[in-house]
Amino acid sequence: MGPRFRGDDSIRAVGMIVLFTDFGLQGPYTGQMKAVLQQMAPGISIIDLFADAPAGNPKASAYLLAAYAQWFAAGTTFLCVVDPGVGGTRPPVVVEADERWYVGPGNGLFELIARHAAKTRSWDIDLQPQRLSASFHGRDLFAPVAAMLARGEPPPGRPRKDDADRRRDWPDDLAEIVYVDHFGNAMTGLRAATLAPNAKLAAAGRVLERARTFGDRPPGAAFWYENSNGLAEIAVNGGRADRDLGLAIGTPAEIVV
Amino acid sequence: MGPRFRGDDSIRAVGMIVLFTDFGLQGPYTGQMKAVLQQMAPGISIIDLFADAPAGNPKASAYLLAAYAQWFAAGTTFLCVVDPGVGGTRPPVVVEADERWYVGPGNGLFELIARHAAKTRSWDIDLQPQRLSASFHGRDLFAPVAAMLARGEPPPGRPRKDDADRRRDWPDDLAEIVYVDHFGNAMTGLRAATLAPNAKLAAAGRVLERARTFGDRPPGAAFWYENSNGLAEIAVNGGRADRDLGLAIGTPAEIVV
Amino acid sequence: MGPRFRGDDSIRAVGMIVLFTDFGLQGPYTGQMKAVLQQMAPGISIIDLFADAPAGNPKASAYLLAAYAQWFAAGTTFLCVVDPGVGGTRPPVVVEADERWYVGPGNGLFELIARHAAKTRSWDIDLQPQRLSASFHGRDLFAPVAAMLARGEPPPGRPRKDDADRRRDWPDDLAEIVYVDHFGNAMTGLRAATLAPNAKLAAAGRVLERARTFGDRPPGAAFWYENSNGLAEIAVNGGRADRDLGLAIGTPAEIVV
Numbered sequence: 104m105g106p107r108f109r110g111d112d113s114i115r116a117v118g119m120i121v122l123f124t125d126f127g128l129q130g131p132y133t134g135q136m137k138a139v140l141q142q143m144a145p146g147i148s149i150i151d152l153f154a155d156a157p158a159g160n161p162k163a164s165a166y167l168l169a170a171y172a173q174w175f176a177a178g179t180t181f182l183c184v185v186d187p188g189v190g191g192t193r194p195p196v197v198v199e200a201d202e203r204w205y206v207g208p209g210n211g212l213f214e215l216i217a218r219h220a221a222k223t224r225s226w227d228i229d230l231q232p233q234r235l236s237a238s239f240h241g242r243d244l245f246a247p248v249a250a251m252l253a254r255g256e257p258p259p260g261r262p263r264k265d266d267a268d269r270r271r272d273w274p275d276d277l278a279e280i281v282y283v284d285h286f287g288n289a290m291t292g293l294r295a296a297t298l299a300p301n302a303k304l305a306a307a308g309r310v311l312e313r314a315r316t317f318g319d320r321p322p323g324a325a326f327w328y329e330n331s332n333g334l335a336e337i338a339v340n341g342g343r344a345d346r347d348l349g350l351a352i353g354t355p356a357e358i359v360v
Numbered sequence: 361m362g363p364r365f366r367g368d369d370s371i372r373a374v375g376m377i378v379l380f381t382d383f384g385l386q387g388p389y390t391g392q393m394k395a396v397l398q399q400m401a402p403g404i405s406i407i408d409l410f411a412d413a414p415a416g417n418p419k420a421s422a423y424l425l426a427a428y429a430q431w432f433a434a435g436t437t438f439l440c441v442v443d444p445g446v447g448g449t450r451p452p453v454v455v456e457a458d459e460r461w462y463v464g465p466g467n468g469l470f471e472l473i474a475r476h477a478a479k480t481r482s483w484d485i486d487l488q489p490q491r492l493s494a495s496f497h498g499r500d501l502f503a504p505v506a507a508m509l510a511r512g513e514p515p516p517g518r519p520r521k522d523d524a525d526r527r528r529d530w531p532d533d534l535a536e537i538v539y540v541d542h543f544g545n546a547m548t549g550l551r552a553a554t555l556a557p558n559a560k561l562a563a564a565g566r567v568l569e570r571a572r573t574f575g576d577r578p579p580g581a582a583f584w585y586e587n588s589n590g591l592a593e594i595a596v597n598g599g600r601a602d603r604d605l606g607l608a609i610g611t612p613a614e615i616v617v
Numbered sequence: 618m619g620p621r622f623r624g625d626d627s628i629r630a631v632g633m634i635v636l637f638t639d640f641g642l643q644g645p646y647t648g649q650m651k652a653v654l655q656q657m658a659p660g661i662s663i664i665d666l667f668a669d670a671p672a673g674n675p676k677a678s679a680y681l682l683a684a685y686a687q688w689f690a691a692g693t694t695f696l697c698v699v700d701p702g703v704g705g706t707r708p709p710v711v712v713e714a715d716e717r718w719y720v721g722p723g724n725g726l727f728e729l730i731a732r733h734a735a736k737t738r739s740w741d742i743d744l745q746p747q748r749l750s751a752s753f754h755g756r757d758l759f760a761p762v763a764a765m766l767a768r769g770e771p772p773p774g775r776p777r778k779d780d781a782d783r784r785r786d787w788p789d790d791l792a793e794i795v796y797v798d799h800f801g802n803a804m805t806g807l808r809a810a811t812l813a814p815n816a817k818l819a820a821a822g823r824v825l826e827r828a829r830t831f832g833d834r835p836p837g838a839a840f841w842y843e844n845s846n847g848l849a850e851i852a853v854n855g856g857r858a859d860r861d862l863g864l865a866i867g868t869p870a871e872i873v874v
Binding site: 330 | 383384385386387388389390391392394395398399402415445446447448493494495496499500
């Protein structure tokens with residue numbers, strides 16, 4: 104029996120700002136965004152969730168974001184930049200979904216967030232910063248909007264009238280690898296809870312069975328399991344699934360029942 | 361003569377939480393742990409010490425951690441996750457050693473900390489979070505405990521009665537490379553203060569002499585020196601010791617007197 | 618028309634401390650510097666701008682720093698460590714330039730900052746910390762001084778009488794690659810505002826025209842553009858300029874008019 108304990112599974116992060124980008128770990132981009140956030144929303148926590156979201160790939164990113172965002176509490180603001188069309192015509196948007204807030208490009212990145220939500224609204228951002236670089240809207244446009252939302256201000260924009268930037272043709276779950284982590288584990292865009300208990304995954308010519316965790320399989324064995332954020336993830340006990348099996352972002356991972 | 365100055369060599373980091381993991385730099389793991397910490401222990405500083413501790417290697421990590429932890433002040437809480445057995449049977453523990461606090465897996469990671477301490481106590485964690493994933497105890501179990509300790513609360517658990525998870529057979533100093541840094545310098549698990557002034561190190565077929573610092577040797581010369589945290593470290597002036605000499609984690613580095 | 622909005626282009630970061638180093642992303646170095654800063658200057662924001670400045674290359678770093686520093690507000694303190702001569706004789710300095718403060722080695726790193734400033738002053742640091750490691754002045758000397766400056770204290774040192782560490786022979790703009798970012802884009806040391814509107818850049822055997830942004834060019838096309846911090850940057854739409862063109866730090870990029 105442990106002591107009274109609350110908190111780990113309902114992170115009440117009011118005002119917390121979470122970063123989800125493909126900016127990479129190095130270089131000045133994340134730092135400059137944080138400088139804007141700390142200046143405009145002082146005292147509000149900033150969390151680096153992903154700086155290595157699938158690069159230039161809003162579709163794979165959308166499934167990854169949807170799986171991880173739900174772990175955070177109502178009131179969290181997500182600043183999301185996977186934006187191969189920066190400087191082009193994709194709209195800048197704000198999405199509210201189940202009391203969490205999302206700021207970023209309207210290129211499908213929030214499609215699964217919106218689709219899974221019980222309640223969702225969206226806005227076209229019409230903030231006009233005094234200086235807007237052609238290539239860094241994360242710093243010049245999205246970060247100021249995220250700071251405003253985290254401070255509790257309303258979205259600076261007009262409610263969206265159409266849903267021209269929705270991607271209704273995308274599936275509810277994506278039968279592909281969407282992320283490979285530091286340990287070589289390969290996350291799919293499939294929510295494990297939607298799979299039958301005995302479902303197998305076929306990937307890179309292999310058919311993989313489900314395990315509860317690594318220790319359930321002998322060293323060197325490949326398997327899939329429900330990861331700590333609910334995605335079906337392919338792993339090799341004591342090995343690297345990416346190298347050992349030949350998996351990368353985009354590799355199909357089909358359900359076999 | 362400089363002005364009055366105190367502070368750089370006695371970091372009074374009451375409440376500071378220091379992260380020591382092998383999670384790697386990318387991905388969501390460190391960010392999710394920090395979200396828990398900031399939620400449960402708001403206002404307490406979090407320091408990323410190592411996110412690239414020797415992967416899956418609690419033994420090498422134990423020597424690295426012991427060398428770096430002593431630089432921090434009494435009152436610091438260390439959240440340490442090098443945990444190849446996650447989901448298995450290794451116990452989750454809290455260790456107090458010389459007024460610093462350590463939370464993580466009882467797999468030897470704290471062996472050298474405990475052995476070098478003047479005074480140490482340990483607890484078996486019996487916190488039972490409402491949601492405990494099979495693969496991410498860093499977020500679901502260890503981070504909540506670290507937050508409680510940093511807030512000044514007692515360890516949520518029972519004092520350890522045995523020391524079944526001690527590693528008394530490990531040496532006091534490890535004559536191997538335990539870490540290679542960004543510059544290619546290779547840290548050993550040997551405390552420089554335990555070596556004779558004229559001690560040499562034999563590694564990868566070379567015998568290396570001691571230098572005070574890089575500038576004491578000609579460009580291209582290999583040597584060892586006492587690094588800024590007291591470990592014997594092998595370096596090449598203007599080069600990379602890892603590549604130039606063929607050193608990696610686990611390479612023996614024997615003392616020659 | 619957007620709502621009233623101020624702030625994105627005048628970041629009033631009083632007390633903010635910005636890190637500019639070549640320490641790399643991994644390892645304990647940045648974390649230990651931050652522990653000193655948070656201990657000595659609690660409550661002051663710390664921004665990671667570059668941890669991957671040109672390694673051991675104060676000259677290339679000087680042009681990069683000058684371009685990025687001007688984006689930050691008066692009152693910002695920059696803790697800058699690109700210091701191949703640590704442990705040698707280069708002087709530790711403080712520079713004030715247009716009300717921003719810089720701390721680091723006097724090895725040319727602040728040459729362009731000083732040269733571009735309307736008003737500049739400098740000091741020789743004479744702080745004598747109780748413990749000064751031979752190899753980590755960033756932690757033991759520069760971080761304490763940065764914390765003091767960020768707290769509003771005067772520089773701990775004497776005004777410089779000579780300018781022996783200036784690099785007056787370095788050009789105002791450097792016609793070379795000074796940084797390659799995560800996307801493979803290659804920044805030059807040339808300020809785009811100094812180039813004619815129709816200026817071309819010759820690099821790695823190619824002559825490149827100017828574009829406003831990526832979308833202005835067909836996929837696969839190479840070009841240069843003014844990046845979000847005013848530097849001329851070479852890019853390939855949908856590709857990587859570093860790989861596709863063969864660019865690295867130090868590659869010449871000459872102006873062709």
